[in-house]
Amino acid sequence: MAIKVTLRQKPISGNRKSLYLDFYPPIPHPKTGEPTRRKFLGLYIFEKSKHPLDLQHNKEQLQLAEQIRRTNEKELNQNEALSNIEKNFIDREQRAKIQEAKELLKGEQNFVAYFKNLADKRKSSNFDNWNSAYNYLNKFTNGNLRLADLNVKFCNEFKEFLLNTTSFKSDDLKLSQNSAVSYFNKLKAALKQAYKDDLLSTDLNSKIEAIKQVDTHRNFLTIAELNELIKTDCNNSTLKKAALFSALTGLRFIDIQNLFWADIEYIEGNGYFLKFTQQKTKSTEMMPISEQAFNLLGASQNPTDKVFKGLKYSAYENKHLKDWIIKAKITKEITFHCFRHTFATLQLLEGTDIYTVSKMLGHKELKTTQIYAKVIDKTKRDAANKIKLNF
Numbered sequence: 001m002a003i004k005v006t007l008r009q010k011p012i013s014g015n016r017k018s019l020y021l022d023f024y025p026p027i028p029h030p031k032t033g034e035p036t037r038r039k040f041l042g043l044y045i046f047e048k049s050k051h052p053l054d055l056q057h058n059k060e061q062l063q064l065a066e067q068i069r070r071t072n073e074k075e076l077n078q079n080e081a082l083s084n085i086e087k088n089f090i091d092r093e094q095r096a097k098i099q100e101a102k103e104l105l106k107g108e109q110n111f112v113a114y115f116k117n118l119a120d121k122r123k124s125s126n127f128d129n130w131n132s133a134y135n136y137l138n139k140f141t142n143g144n145l146r147l148a149d150l151n152v153k154f155c156n157e158f159k160e161f162l163l164n165t166t167s168f169k170s171d172d173l174k175l176s177q178n179s180a181v182s183y184f185n186k187l188k189a190a191l192k193q194a195y196k197d198d199l200l201s202t203d204l205n206s207k208i209e210a211i212k213q214v215d216t217h218r219n220f221l222t223i224a225e226l227n228e229l230i231k232t233d234c235n236n237s238t239l240k241k242a243a244l245f246s247a248l249t250g251l252r253f254i255d256i257q258n259l260f261w262a263d264i265e266y267i268e269g270n271g272y273f274l275k276f277t278q279q280k281t282k283s284t285e286m287m288p289i290s291e292q293a294f295n296l297l298g299a300s301q302n303p304t305d306k307v308f309k310g311l312k313y314s315a316y317e318n319k320h321l322k323d324w325i326i327k328a329k330i331t332k333e334i335t336f337h338c339f340r341h342t343f344a345t346l347q348l349l350e351g352t353d354i355y356t357v358s359k360m361l362g363h364k365e366l367k368t369t370q371i372y373a374k375v376i377d378k379t380k381r382d383a384a385n386k387i388k389l390n391f
Contacts, residue, residue, distance in 0.1 A: 003027065005073035007065055012044065019043045019065045021072055039072075041065055053117050056109075109199065111145045112138055115190045132179075133186035136162060147199055150191070155208045159184055163211065181211045218371065219332045220345040221247065234324035239317055241296060242308050243339045248293035249274070250343035250361050253336050257311050262303035264294070285362055344372045 004024045009017040019041050026035035043065050045058040115137055119130035137145075140161050145154075162180035167173040191205040221229070226247055234240035242256050251259075251274075265273045272294040274287045297307055318335075325334045332338075340361070347357045357372070 003073065003076045005069050005076065007069045009045070011047070015047045015049065016044045017047050019045065019061065021069055023076075027076065041068060051117065053113050109147050110143075111147050111150055111190075111194070112141055112143050114147070114194065114199070115187075118190055118193060119186075129182055130186055132168075133183035135168060136165065136175075136183055137187065139165075147194070150194075150200065150204060152204065152207050155187065155191075155204065158187060159208075159211060177211065178213060181213050184211050218341045218345075219334060219338050220342040221330070221332070221334065221338065223346065225328070225330050225332075226342070228328045228330065229324065232324060232328040234320060234327075236317060236320040238308055238311050239320055240324060242311050243321070243336060245293060245296055245308075246336070246339035247342045247346075248296065249287070249289050250340050250347075252340060253313060256308055257306075257313070259307045260303065261301050261305055261307055264297075264300075264307070287360060287362075341372070348372055 006022040006024070008020055008022045010020060012018045021039040021041065023037050023039070026037045028034070029036040043061045045061050046054040049055070112134075116134050119127065119134045122130045137158070140158055159180075162175060162184055163177065165175050167175045167179075188205045188208065188210060191200065191208075192203070194200045195203045195205065226244070229240075230244065242253070245251065246253070246256060259274070263275050265275055267273060270288070272289050272291060274285065274289055301307075313336075321334070321336060325332075344357055344361055347360070348354065354372075
């Protein structure tokens with residue numbers, strides 16, 4: 001009697017289905033010799049996911065399972081008369097072929113798509129960082145990189161690319177080394193996860209060296225320099241007001257850009273507060289601001305209006321900022337973000353404790369704020385060295 005082999009699915013945990021073969025009539029179990037109708041293949045498909053990577057996985061797994069089904073049905077019906085020794089040999093050979101087919105399928109998967117899937121699972125600021133790393137990986141590979149093509153040579157070439165490429169923010173700016181550090185670390189994390197997921201046969205992450213972090217020099221403005229900027233005209237008055245507001249509050253450009261009048265609240269006896277969600281960390285803040293910072297904004301408008309209407313980030317606007325700095329006879333290299341550095345540094349110089357400054361900046365970890373403490377130490381050292389006597 002011919003043996004019919006049917007591919008079936010059994011629901012398991014994690015919205016998955018395990019694939020198995022159903023034999024009719026039953027065949028002897030290879031270990032116990034008892035009649036059995038089932039043989040689980042160690043393959044599974046996702047039941048409800050519509051993610052492109054999961055759908056591709058399902059397609060490949062079903063193709064492999066169908067190939068195994070056909071092979072089993074053919075072998076069983078052709079070799080019913082074979083001895084047990086011959087059958088065991090066929091089983092071993094078949095397992096080797098299945099394993100080889102699995103490895104080939106894994107190697108064909110697109111690592112860039114796998115990386116994007118990992119990035120999409122991240123939250124808040126971590127997502128932004130992963131997404132930026134994905135953009136550079138996608139640029140370097142044109143979106144195509146098989147798992148089979150991942151090796152130490154590729155990783156080192158991507159490292160050199162990050163260290164020499166330009167920033168997506170501006171073609172005139174080289175990607176900073178510390179940004180390259182962060183993005184390359186995301187690649188290493190993805191390689192580590194791929195090894196855990198059994199997509200890579202070797203722990204490639206352990207074989208490649210990370211990019212070394214460098215200490216960054218953070219320019220800030222003194223009170224005297226800020227006062228010079230107040231007196232100096234800027235071709236973009238909104239940009240000028242936003243920069244000074246950042247120096248008084250420590251807000252990032254993106255948070256100032258997205259500030260609405262409804263986000264500003266006055267509490268009797270406590271003063272003015274900003275209610276907003278930080279764009280970078282996605283954390284909701286209730287931050288006190290000085291009366292001077294509030295008065296800088298001018299008359300209150302409609303609650304649904306933006307406070308800094310027309311504020312944009314572009315090379316053209318950056319030129320206005322640079323011209324304003326030069327016109328005020330300030331020779332430091334100043335970007336908009338330096339006004340946030342200025343707030344942090346001046347607060348520490350005036351004696352505000354680092355924990356409070358960290359909270360006002362919206363940092364999640366105190367170590368992020370400690371970079372400003374190094375700036376303060378250097379500033380104090382420079383000040384100490386200014387007094388020299390003639391001995």
